[in-house]
Amino acid sequence: MKAELSSASAPRAVPRTRRWAAVVLALPPAYAGLLVLVLLAAAMRPQLLSAMLLPLIARQAAPLGLATIGQSLVMRGRSIDLSSGGVIVAVSYLLTSGYFQISEATAMAACLVLGLVVGVVNGVLIVKARASAMIVTLATSMILTGCVVALSQQRAPGDAPEFLRELARLRVAGLPIPVLVWLAVLVPAALLLRGTVFGRFLDAVGANPQAAALSGIPHLRVLFLGHVASALISVLCAFILVGSVGTGTITLGQDLALNSLAAAILGGVNFGSGKGGMAGPAVAAFMLTFLFNFLTSLGLGEPGRLMLQGAIIAAAAFAYRQNRK
């Protein structure tokens, strides 16, 4: 898709090498960033690239990758979803507190219903009440987190369901199940965007909401569905997080909302530009997780890790914007 975009925008007479250079330059910063990181890791910490650690890093990247899919769906429609933190905390509490005396299957179903409700509330408020998406999703996240924190004063979260813990540990053909879940959402989402009317609608709404509305596209419904999908993906994310952590905590996945935003933008998706596919954000999610691991392995400690992380995100965003001009 990226190749199509850039070859369409470049004039025909340009030599082939120049055209390839243009394609490479137009790639989102996540690819170059990952390449640089892998080279650095190969020189400084080769064990990070071993066949044993790489799948573990991929497993760790799965929640962020999933959240990034949801985030980039709504971002394409010129909206934003910051509610994943709240959804994850609520799901983790539902699954681990034992407060509700229900079987694991029922609890997981209840979580999906919760995700559906949050998505519908977000969607209705954004589309019908025309409230700012940022404020609405922030508020729903605050409400969910606040309720869970208040509830957990009476009953602290306990162990994760056996089923989810087992799932997070298992591997199929060398790949951990969380990574497979990530791929299982990623591939349909990519196909959805490329090959279906819904994907075209989403891009059209994002590129120009007014034009989309005037040409009879159900622009409100498209955005609404995007938010519902994003909330449901957050629930999946929470399943994986709870399974891999093993116990419930009330700080689970708090940085996911903002990190998924960074990953989506580093992966080439921007608010309502209709650009970027699904591969870029996925690479960006892996890049960020790899970065966190790499910085930890360097033994820099918290201050250095945070500073480098901030600087690298800014540098990647900056480099990307520069070669766009």
Next chain:
Amino acid sequence: MKAFRSGSSRYTLGLPLLLFALLAVAAPSFLATQNLVNVSGQIAALLIVSLGQLVVALVAGIDLSVGSVMSLAGCLVATQADPLWGFVLAMLMGVCVGLVNGVGVAVAGIHPLVMTLSTMTFLQGLAYLLLPIPGGAVPAALGQLANGSLWGVPQPMLWCAACALLVYVLLHRTRLGLHIFAVGANARSAHLNGVRAVAVTVAAYVICSLLAVVAGIYLAARVSSGDPAMGAAFGLESITAVALGGIQLTGGIGSILGAVTGALSLGLITNGINLLGISPFLRGAITGVLLLAAVCSQRRKVVGL
């Protein structure tokens, strides 16, 4: 009424009044002088940051880094022996952060969320580097400025009044203020009319960071020590406050009154929860519900962000 540009409505103005009346009736100790002094002390930092967030929101930006700027300013003041030098250092830091944010957003064209998210992370790391654990000592003179009272008025109120007055003069009595509204309402039109949109945006981010520095110094002076995680919650809190005050994050719509009422509402909620014996952990949930009610009462034309 210029309701379109100020963003104020009867809901945003009525919320703090309603909360005030409710608390005065429900909690007898609310109107005690000591409690009102406490409330003003609790609100001051949030109000000052919210004024900064207002300026950035007016140019259609957003600044997540204010929390880290506050923490870092507090740490700087708490680790320097000379209060004046600490103050100068913190202010310089504020100018630098504002310039970086502003240039990143306006010149390089990076989305404000990503730009300020990265500075937020970077500065948080810097604060931990400077002061790994809460500690240090703020000079006594500065502590006096934050906790005492002058002519019977608690000092925090004076901090708030000074900052609000400063931002009022800036927004409504200077050319830059008019340009800030113009750029926020429509950057391209403003540019075509000769407004230097880039410079105005950078200035807005610098002002926001400087106000965050002031808030950080105030907070450090109030507890008379530095804490590298002190301001972490203020980034989203200040956005909540400006949203409660009817300020539109799409730019061009907002007022000082909005920022003040928003911060006041949040402060009254916290105080009321303490006084009424409600679980303090429910504060986030209650704030969220109020926030939803506030944004739903102001229907906009645009959908999305």
